Amino acid sequence: MKKQHHPITVTIGVLAASAFVLAGCSSGSKGEDGDAALDVPFGATTPAASGPLESVTWMLGGEPTTLDADIDATTADDTVLANVCDRLMQVQPDLTLGPGLASDAEWTDDTHLVFTIRQGALFHDGSPVSTADVVWSMQRHSEDGAAESDEYRNVVSIEQTGADQITVTTSQPDAILLQAMAGDGGIVWNPRVIEAEGEDFGSPGSASACSGPYQVTSWDAGSQLTITRFPDYWDSDVDALTDEVVF
Secondary structure, X not given: OOOOOOOOOOOHHHOOOOOOOOOOOOOOOEOOOOOEOOOOOOOOOOOOOOOXXXXXXXXXXXXXXXXXXXXXXXXXXXXXXXXXXXXXXXXXXXXXXXXXXXXXXXXXXXXXXXXXXXXXXXXXXXXXXXXXXXXXXXXHHHOOOOOOHHHHOOEEEEEEEEOOEXXXXXXXXXXXXXXXXXXXXXXXXXXXXXXXXXXXXXXXXXXXXXXXXXXXXEEEOOOEEEEEEOOOOOOOOOOOOEEEEEO
C-alpha cells in the first residue's frame, strides 16, 4: 500500500490570500434542549492580498518530526519542506506537472526516463546543485527502508549519462514515477551537508541541505520554526511574496 502522508503542497510565497465568507446562523434558533442556540455572526475576516509582506505566522497542527524526508514526512514536515526543498519536478498552481530542478524529463521508451538537470541552481550554503548531487539524492531516496523508497519500487538503476543528464531505468512501465518526482521522492539534497551533519540532519539546529525559495533560519523545539526568503534562489519566475514565515 502507498503511504498516506504525501499531501500535494505548493509554496506559501506564491499563494494569494482570499477572503472566506461563511453563512451565518439565523437568530432566535433553538437547540435540542430548548435553550437558545449561540448566535455567532460570521463574515469575511481576512483581507484580500494587496502586496508583499514582511512576516506571516502560519499555524501547524503539530511540530515537524524531522526535516529529513527520507526518515519521515508528516503533514507538518511537508508544509515546511515544500517551501524549503526543491524537487526535480514541480506541481503547478493548477495541479499540472512542470519542470523543477529538472528542466526537462522524457520517457524515451517504456522503461527509460531521462532527466535534463538545470545548471546554475544553488544550495542554501551557496554551492552549486550538480548532476551528481541529483543522482546521490535519488539513490538515497531509493534505499531500502527510506520513507520515499516506495516511489522507486520499479527502478532498476539511476545513472548519470551526460554532464546534465540522468537516465532512470525501470523494470516495467511506471505511470506515476515522473509525477512522484514532484513530491518528497524528488527532493534534491546537498550530500556534503547531510554527510557533515550525520544523524543530526533534519533535527532542530541542523544545516539546510536544500535549494528552495526559503531556508530554515531557526527552529526552537516545542515553540516555533522560522523560514526566510533565500536571496539567491535560481528561479526568477517564483516571486516569494513574504520575507519571513513563522510556523
